[in-house]
Amino acid sequence: MSAGDETPRASAADKIAPIVELRGIRKSFGDLEVLCGIDLEIFSGEHVVIFGPSGSGKSTVLRSINLLEPPTSGSLKVAGTEYGPGLPGERVTRRGKALDLRRTVGMVFQQFNLFPHLTALDNVALPLRSVRGLKRADAQLKSAEALRRVGLLQRAGHYPQQLSGGQQQRVAIARALALDPEVMLFDEPTSALDPELVGEVLKTMREVAEAGMTMVVVTHELGFAREIGDLNVFMEDGVVVESGPRGFFENCTSARAREFILAVR
Amino acid sequence: MYDWGLIWDNHSALLNGLLVALEVSLCAVVISIAGGLLLAIMRMSRPPISYIAVVYINVFRGVPALVSVIWVYFGVSLLLGVDFSVFQAGVIALSLLYSAFMAEIFRSALSAVPAGHREAGQALGMRPIRVFFSVILPQAIKIALPNIGSMYIGMVKDTSTFTVIGLLEVVRVTQNVVSQTFQPFVLYTAAAAIYVLAAFVIDLVFRLIENGYASPPSGAMARALRSRKRRRIKQLMADLGS
Numbered sequence: 408m409s410a411g412d413e414t415p416r417a418s419a420a421d422k423i424a425p426i427v428e429l430r431g432i433r434k435s436f437g438d439l440e441v442l443c444g445i446d447l448e449i450f451s452g453e454h455v456v457i458f459g460p461s462g463s464g465k466s467t468v469l470r471s472i473n474l475l476e477p478p479t480s481g482s483l484k485v486a487g488t489e490y491g492p493g494l495p496g497e498r499v500t501r502r503g504k505a506l507d508l509r510r511t512v513g514m515v516f517q518q519f520n521l522f523p524h525l526t527a528l529d530n531v532a533l534p535l536r537s538v539r540g541l542k543r544a545d546a547q548l549k550s551a552e553a554l555r556r557v558g559l560l561q562r563a564g565h566y567p568q569q570l571s572g573g574q575q576q577r578v579a580i581a582r583a584l585a586l587d588p589e590v591m592l593f594d595e596p597t598s599a600l601d602p603e604l605v606g607e608v609l610k611t612m613r614e615v616a617e618a619g620m621t622m623v624v625v626t627h628e629l630g631f632a633r634e635i636g637d638l639n640v641f642m643e644d645g646v647v648v649e650s651g652p653r654g655f656f657e658n659c660t661s662a663r664a665r666e667f668i669l670a671v672r
Numbered sequence: 673m674y675d676w677g678l679i680w681d682n683h684s685a686l687l688n689g690l691l692v693a694l695e696v697s698l699c700a701v702v703i704s705i706a707g708g709l710l711l712a713i714m715r716m717s718r719p720p721i722s723y724i725a726v727v728y729i730n731v732f733r734g735v736p737a738l739v740s741v742i743w744v745y746f747g748v749s750l751l752l753g754v755d756f757s758v759f760q761a762g763v764i765a766l767s768l769l770y771s772a773f774m775a776e777i778f779r780s781a782l783s784a785v786p787a788g789h790r791e792a793g794q795a796l797g798m799r800p801i802r803v804f805f806s807v808i809l810p811q812a813i814k815i816a817l818p819n820i821g822s823m824y825i826g827m828v829k830d831t832s833t834f835t836v837i838g839l840l841e842v843v844r845v846t847q848n849v850v851s852q853t854f855q856p857f858v859l860y861t862a863a864a865a866i867y868v869l870a871a872f873v874i875d876l877v878f879r880l881i882e883n884g885y886a887s888p889p890s891g892a893m894a895r896a897l898r899s900r901k902r903r904r905i906k907q908l909m910a911d912l913g914s
Contacts, residue, residue: 475794528908533806534798538797551911555912568887
């Protein structure tokens with residue numbers, strides 16, 4: 408799917424099953440319901456942007472896609488396998504394991520979460536060894552390639568605290584990409600960065616998008632969202648208020664979404 | 673009236689005492705690090721298991737070393753008919769007590785590792801056991817090291833109470849010499865100096881270990897140990913960079 412594709416998003420994919428499908432995802436913490444039934448279909452190669460005010464549940468949606476936040480009810484289907492507790496009254500068929508799900512879905516965090524006791528190279532190599540079972544030398548070679556892809560091969564021997572925030576986030580992206588995930592989740596990847604470092608991370612993400620990776624991005628960077636979003640989802644109070652394809656930021660109809668877009672810009 | 677020459681005359685006996693003290697406490701520190709880690713994990717688990725750890729920790733943190741070693745050396749042989757050597761009894765008594773302290777050190781160190789690192793490991797598809805050993809534990813050990821060093825110094829000092837079961841450590845040696853020479857002031861001063869000296873050396877050793885755990889590792893020794901790794905990274909950069 409080319410970046411400038413103007414066709415409505417579903418038409419090209421009508422016959423193909425979505426790679427990620429959320430049906431009636433609900434999540435409660437005690438009495439507080441933070442997700443009140445989320446439905447979302449994401450097709451292979453699509454770039455989905457989720458945005459909305461703080462506390463709207465956008466990060467929780469993202470974290471439910473790799474079951475870091477297991478839904479209270481609802482069904483999640485990723486690459487053909489069902490996960491989650493299922494819809495109320497639904498007969499629960501075979502459910503996949505969270506471990507297998509996480510091996511097909513990569514994630515990048517707001518706080519980078521690099522392992523501080525390992526070099527950039529070993530941060531990438533550790534999961535390659537323990538998840539993919541690669542030998543040390545193979546894992547290091549593949550890690551070096553992943554670091555080169557994000558332009559940080561020269562920093563391979565540096566520890567996280569010797570890297571800038573932007574560099575740390577790019578290593579985190581390389582670490583997730585090295586495992587060849589089918590979907591990449593980005594949880595506010597630039598929110599913890601100094602303003603002048605945001606650009607390099609967005610550039611890396613743009614490259615990942617252009618390479619055809621399926622991406623779900625929670626972000627406040629609406630300029631970037633406008634640029635890559637094949638599907639744009641505006642959330643508030645645990646529900647999807649409005650969603651739409653390219654041009655959403657100009658054409659959205661709900662008053663709340665318009666108000667938010669104006670306020671953030 | 674003070675015969676300071678006695679210290680030199682008995683220096684080999686005194687240093688042998690120190691060696692025994694260090695041996696007992698070294699065995700015990702290794703056991704209590706393992707035991708403490710296990711207890712900390714139990715303490716952070718679900719209720720039935722965590723209660724066992726809580727009871728253990730609170731009981732053994734409260735028992736003095738002197739009481740503990742008498743109980744192990746005489747009590748266990750009465751109860752179970754197992755006769756421990758004085759060395760074994762010392763190691764067991766210290767391990768029982770200090771496992772409880774180590775448990776609390778490890779509990780605070782494990783909780784000090786940011787939750788995001790566990791999440792990152794999970795999100796990468798690593799098994800929980802792998803996340804624990806490759807991500808959480810190395811960071812927790814780094815946090816715990818200064819406290820483990822203090823504990824070790826405490827353990828060496830606590831071996832002085834094992835004089836009651838006849839372990840030939842520093843205080844026992846001192847007492848033996850005093851009983852022949854009647855120079856307690858001189859000899860106990862020597863004993864004190866030996867403990868202080870040991871504490872300095874232990875502190876130094878732990879600083880070296882801490883440097884090795886720093887990221888990046890600092891100090892000449894740590895750098896030497898990691899030089900192979902640096903060369904490997906340089907090699908990879910050269911292979912791919914050009």
